[in-house]
Amino acid sequence: MSNKTKSSYAISKQLLNRLPLYLNYLKDFADREGYISAPLIANAMKLNEVQVRKDLAAVSSSGGKPKTGFAAGQLIRDIEKFLGYDNVNEAVIAGTGHLGSALLSYKGFDEYGLKILMGFDLKDELVGTSIAGKQVLHIDKLEDVCKRLKIHIGIITVPASFAQEVCDRMVAGGILAVWNFAPVHLTVPDHVVIQNENMAASLVVLSKHLAEKLEKKEEGI
């Protein structure tokens, strides 16, 4: 029997975006020996109570107890399991400029099951160095290394103009999932998944909201 979700509640992208929020909250504020309820989380996150309840129901192994809620420690483990934080995924990163080296250095990814093994770049002054104890190899070795180590995840932090070419090399090396930080639309074969980390889009949402606020302020009242 496979571990499919019991109910028909879909594993939507939205759900996958909310779960890490719950997890942060639980880890920071919940007494792991105690219980926590959906209304409590909903209130803290300013989300609808039913939504949180459904989300928790979808991932909780043991369910909650009426009147008391969910065992916090178990719930944390359940969410982590659901999110796959206990399976390690190995990744490589192409582009070791500011952003690339920030990602290479970031300790927090371990927690999410992401292990960035090494970086690739084409600049001679970077190749051969190491960042946060991880080697930087020449970009020409990218395809080969991915193949040999059977890496499935590639992270792209090269300038926009190189991104497609780097992406093609990753795909040629057997990469199945690409996390793209370059502000371009990448074309990949159907069997490859792309996740765009769209900072411009984030920024736009923020500045639009801000513009509204400022307008209201000007209008008075």
Added chain:
Amino acid sequence: MSNKTKSSYAISKQLLNRLPLYLNYLKDFADREGYISAPLIANAMKLNEVQVRKDLAAVSSSGGKPKTGFAAGQLIRDIEKFLGYDNVNEAVIAGTGHLGSALLSYKGFDEYGLKILMGFDLKDELVGTSIAGKQVLHIDKLEDVCKRLKIHIGIITVPASFAQEVCDRMVAGGILAVWNFAPVHLTVPDHVVIQNENMAASLVVLSKHLAEKLEKKEEGI
């Protein structure tokens, strides 16, 4: 007369996320003197044609011409205007570690109308230095500087454990919009907008998709 949208097509978060994608595509591939059609963009981005058409109709000042499409140069300007890329928003950043300095150094934000003026940190070895020509001041000056310069946007790249406190200081300094890179839920008054740059969530979506791929591969056909 205010520049509200003509139609009732809502300015959804989704729309705001798609527009930068169109913009990238247009800038990279469109002949600015020529014309571009919704079906063409839709095809390149693998989106529904009607959706693109509606999106373009919502932002285009002059509309498109049946059979020919939209004037590419004008469309680029319209999208940029709609997204507010021509209004400069000044921002400060708290936390000048790897990620913070990557953001401080990133040239691309200009294009989006974001101007990061300076950084703040509490580490003595960082305070007084400058990153990409931008000063790093002591975090204790954050509130004061925001007030004096009437900064509206604060970017948080401090460790999770400091994020709430830094956020509070920003709010006290009159910040109205917070771009939060720390993996915690921040509590702010109603008049402040938060945009969480949720890398963990992105990563989860990616690794879930990857897991599906790998499962299918194992099952064979």
Added chain:
DNA sequence: TAGATTGTTAATCGATTAACAATC
């Protein structure tokens, strides 16, 4: 018990997609 909370079914809401007339 009374009351809080869970889990689930039904109603609502909003975004996407389909259908189609208008236009160049």
Added chain:
DNA sequence: TAGATTGTTAATCGATTAACAATC
């Protein structure tokens, strides 16, 4: 003209929220 594309109204789809019985 014929055909591609626009703009818009209607239908569909999916996610969120409301309502409510079950439970401790």
